[in-house]
Amino acid sequence: MARYCVLLVFLLLSNVGFNQTLRGFTLPNINNININFNDIKGKKLTVVDFWATWCKPCMKAIPKLSHLSSKYRSKGVQFIGINGDGPRNMAKVGPLTRALQIDYLVLLDPDLTIFQDLNVSTFPTLLILNENNEIIWRHEGFLEGDERLIEEAILNNLQ
Amino acid sequence: MKLWICTALLFLCAIQNGHAQLRLQQLTEAQFGNIPTDTSSFFPSLYNKTHLHYQIKKIKLTAAFQQFHTPYSSRNYLQLQQVQLDYYSSKFSFQLGHIYQTVARGILLRTFEIPGALFEELSFRSKQQFYRDLLGGQIRWKLNHLTIKGLYGLPLINTLPPTFMDKKRRVEKLAYLGINYQINKHAAEVNMLSNSSKQNTEWLGAFSISGPLLPFIQYTGIWSSNGSDKNAFYANMNISFPKIGITIEYKDYRNYVLGSSFNEPPALVKEHNYRVLNRMTHIPIPQSEKGYQIEAVFLFDDLSILTLNHALAINQIGGKQIYREYYLEYQKELRSGLDSKVFINYAVDPIQLQSLRLSGGIYNTIVLEGGASLELNWEYQRFDNDVQTGFNQYYGLGFSSGNQFSSFLSVEASNDQLLIDQPYKLWIGGGGKFKVSSNHSITFFAGERRGGPACTAGICYNVLDFKGFEIRWNSTI
Numbered sequence: 001m002a003r004y005c006v007l008l009v010f011l012l013l014s015n016v017g018f019n020q021t022l023r024g025f026t027l028p029n030i031n032n033i034n035i036n037f038n039d040i041k042g043k044k045l046t047v048v049d050f051w052a053t054w055c056k057p058c059m060k061a062i063p064k065l066s067h068l069s070s071k072y073r074s075k076g077v078q079f080i081g082i083n084g085d086g087p088r089n090m091a092k093v094g095p096l097t098r099a100l101q102i103d104y105l106v107l108l109d110p111d112l113t114i115f116q117d118l119n120v121s122t123f124p125t126l127l128i129l130n131e132n133n134e135i136i137w138r139h140e141g142f143l144e145g146d147e148r149l150i151e152e153a154i155l156n157n158l159q
Numbered sequence: 160m161k162l163w164i165c166t167a168l169l170f171l172c173a174i175q176n177g178h179a180q181l182r183l184q185q186l187t188e189a190q191f192g193n194i195p196t197d198t199s200s201f202f203p204s205l206y207n208k209t210h211l212h213y214q215i216k217k218i219k220l221t222a223a224f225q226q227f228h229t230p231y232s233s234r235n236y237l238q239l240q241q242v243q244l245d246y247y248s249s250k251f252s253f254q255l256g257h258i259y260q261t262v263a264r265g266i267l268l269r270t271f272e273i274p275g276a277l278f279e280e281l282s283f284r285s286k287q288q289f290y291r292d293l294l295g296g297q298i299r300w301k302l303n304h305l306t307i308k309g310l311y312g313l314p315l316i317n318t319l320p321p322t323f324m325d326k327k328r329r330v331e332k333l334a335y336l337g338i339n340y341q342i343n344k345h346a347a348e349v350n351m352l353s354n355s356s357k358q359n360t361e362w363l364g365a366f367s368i369s370g371p372l373l374p375f376i377q378y379t380g381i382w383s384s385n386g387s388d389k390n391a392f393y394a395n396m397n398i399s400f401p402k403i404g405i406t407i408e409y410k411d412y413r414n415y416v417l418g419s420s421f422n423e424p425p426a427l428v429k430e431h432n433y434r435v436l437n438r439m440t441h442i443p444i445p446q447s448e449k450g451y452q453i454e455a456v457f458l459f460d461d462l463s464i465l466t467l468n469h470a471l472a473i474n475q476i477g478g479k480q481i482y483r484e485y486y487l488e489y490q491k492e493l494r495s496g497l498d499s500k501v502f503i504n505y506a507v508d509p510i511q512l513q514s515l516r517l518s519g520g521i522y523n524t525i526v527l528e529g530g531a532s533l534e535l536n537w538e539y540q541r542f543d544n545d546v547q548t549g550f551n552q553y554y555g556l557g558f559s560s561g562n563q564f565s566s567f568l569s570v571e572a573s574n575d576q577l578l579i580d581q582p583y584k585l586w587i588g589g590g591g592k593f594k595v596s597s598n599h600s601i602t603f604f605a606g607e608r609r610g611g612p613a614c615t616a617g618i619c620y621n622v623l624d625f626k627g628f629e630i631r632w633n634s635t636i
Contacts, residue, residue, distance in 0.1 A: 020180050023217055023247050026301070031377075032344050032369055036249055052616065054430050060498075063462060087265035087425045088617030091395040092454055094377060095404025099456040100464075111261050112272065117219070117247075119182050119212060119635060121274045138597060138635070143559050144498075145530040 022133040025114050027082070027107040030094040035107055037133075042078030045157055046129040047150075049081045050115055053089045053096055055123040057142040064147035065126075066103035072154055079104035084112050084123065128153055182212040183636045188277065188286075192627010195607060204229045206277060206286045208240070219245040221256075225321060227286050234285040236321045241292065255296040260310055262335060263365035266383045266391050266415070267352050269423035270314070273616050275633075278317070279623055285320035289620060291421070294329055304342060310335040314421040331356045331418045345370030354418045361385055363417065375399055383415075391415045391424055391445070402458040408451060415445040423618070427452040428470045429486060430614050434571070435518050435540035435551045436504055439511065440614045441482050447475040450482075463491035480509040496526035512577075515543040520553075530561040542575075549575045566591035571609045578611075586624075598636050604629040 026036045049065055051058035062081075069079035083093050083106055090110055097106045109115060118127065118135065128137035137153045139146070186208045193202040205228045213220045223241040227234065241257035262268040270291050278289035295312025313329035321328075337350040350365040365383035372378055376398050383391040395408040408427045415424060427450060428441040450472035457465040468486040473479060483506060490500040504518040520538035527533060534557035541550050552572040559565040568589040574582060588606030595601060610624040 020182055021214070023214070023219070024249060025247070026249050031371065032341070032346055034341070054432060054616070056432050059464075084616075086271065086617035087261060087269065087423070088430060090264070091379070091397065091408055091425070092404075092406045095397045095399040095406050095454075096456055097404075098399035099402055099404030099458050101401055101458065111259050111270075113259075115274075116259075116272070117245075119184050119210070121184060121186075121633070121635065123274070139562075140600075141562070143562055143565070144524060144526045144532045146562055148530075149562060 020135045044076030047079045048127045050125045058124040061142035069103045081106040179215045184210040187632045190629045194623045195626045253298040257292045265423040283320045291317045306339040308337040389414045404456045406454045411449040412445040429468045434553045435538045483507045498524040512544045513542045532559045602631045
């Protein structure tokens with residue numbers, strides 16, 4: 001038994017890497033249509049923003065992200081918003097998304113499945129993924145001026 | 160048995176000739192102080208939660224450990240909190256171990272984990288992460304337009320701390336089957352759930368439909384019942400145009416507290432971020448609650464945003480109790496580098512014995528040179544009850560130096576005689592957050608923090624007052 005356990009631990013750790021990869025997902029959008037990540041990801045980079053309607057910094061970040069989305073879409077960068085509102089607030093996500101004219105696709109994850117899958121621990125969290133779905137940049141929270149850091153990260157990883 | 164599990168895992172490793180990933184997340188909180196009303200002794204405590212994730216292609220293994228240490232051994236514990244084996248593909252997925260699932264917008268079942276929230280119950284004084292999960296397994300099978308979900312699990316009674324045995328914290332067995340059919344943009348879903356306890360087995364069902372009525376109008380309707388005395392109905396309609404979004408929701412819950420309260424029907428009352436409002440959030444009483452909520456959001460050409468909300472809830476508790484709330488919030492960039500937000504709120508809240516409650520506040524963010532910013536916040540609330548005309552007040556001052564460091568000072572004041580035993584009380588505290596690197600951050604607090612009811616991520620719970628020094632270390636590696 002002990003030998004099995006040692007062998008198991010060795011095997012599990014023998015090919016470990018630390019760059020996290022997204023396994024893919026299918027989530028509904030605000031129009032109730034299931035969307036597969038592989039169908040919408042960016043050709044070069046995918047920027048995933050985890051947000052919720054009750055989160056103040058998230059609301060502050062959205063107009064800035066919309067601006068960056070329209071600026072870099074033609075360069076192979078796709079923005080995706082993953083909303084983590086639970087049953088209490090999820091009815092408000094669609095109207096808010098349209099009213100704020102969010103420029104990119106918003107998907108609904110009320111059970112926080114993807115949130116947990118990618119080890120996200122706070123709203124807002126922004127991830128940049130490369131074409132192999134590897135997370136290459138992570139940013140938590142949003143303060144005035146953070147949009148410059150995000151743009152810098154996009155530019156650095158586009159090169 | 161253990162040998163078989165090891166062999167199965169070895170087999171899984173052998174067939175997955177891919178690049179594995181190991182991730183670690185941890186939260187450590189040390190407190191030196193006490194709740195202000197507890198004068199028994201100084202109460203230092205140390206809490207830690209560590210999550211380990213191991214992933215090979217589509218398979219993921221997760222283990223979470225939780226521990227709490229104080230000078231009182233009856234409150235201390237070290238536990239393997241959660242274990243999960245998870246397989247995902249776009250057609251089929253399964254999870255074994257500690258799982259999360261929401262059914263019929265929480266009317267039948269609502270599990271949750273509030274990121275970063277720690278919960279300490281006054282009678283046990285043993286801190287734990289605030290979550291409710293199920294111990295069991297679930298599968299999802301997806302065909303073109305059809306999704307079938309099945310689940311079996313034991314829900315956690317999260318008000319009991321981990322110092323209790325698991326068999327006392329998980330006393331019910333839930334079995335669930337759900338079928339969702341989608342055609343064009345419409346979806347119909349049938350859900351069946353059985354809840355077995357030592358006393359009896361209860362069957363519950365829910366049916367829901369949703370989709371667009373017109374390109375700018377969407378609807379959802381959910382009916383749920385046990386076929387006799389328990390009934391719940393929820394409906395919402397969304398109307399959206401560019402720059403205008405309107406949500407209308409209706410609820411009617413009768414005797415709908417299920418089992419150990421593993422469900423949580425939508426509240427239909429705005430979850431406010433502002434301190435004086437958040438603390439007074441109406442908590443639904445699903446034994447008898449009906450009402451509605453209307454919210455409208457307007458985006459103007461100058462990118463300012465106006466939010467209007469009205470909620471009404473009727474409860475039958477010793478007669479008819481009617482809760483009413485009207486809310487307005489306006490946020491605007493007054494000039495380059497100056498963001499302002501104002502809110503006003505009017506409420507009548509018979510459950511909190513308040514015949515009138517008026518609240519208002521202003522939040523300002525001033526961007527300084529070099530990426531720094533300053534925040535100046537103020538909130539005021541006046542309420543009338545049978546005892547007094549009272550007030551709650553909050554002043555906040557914050558400073559951020561880019562993304563690396565932020566600090567705040569907060570002052571709260573109240574003369575609420577139903578909460579405090581002195582004419583007037585002040586809570587003064589301050590703290591900050593230092594981002595050591597992209598993987599580590601340290602937050603700290605010193606002073607006195609006001610507790611009370613708090614709502615985060617749609618879930619409401621009670622937070623204890625605190626006086627002393629607190630430091631938190633968060634890592635994601």
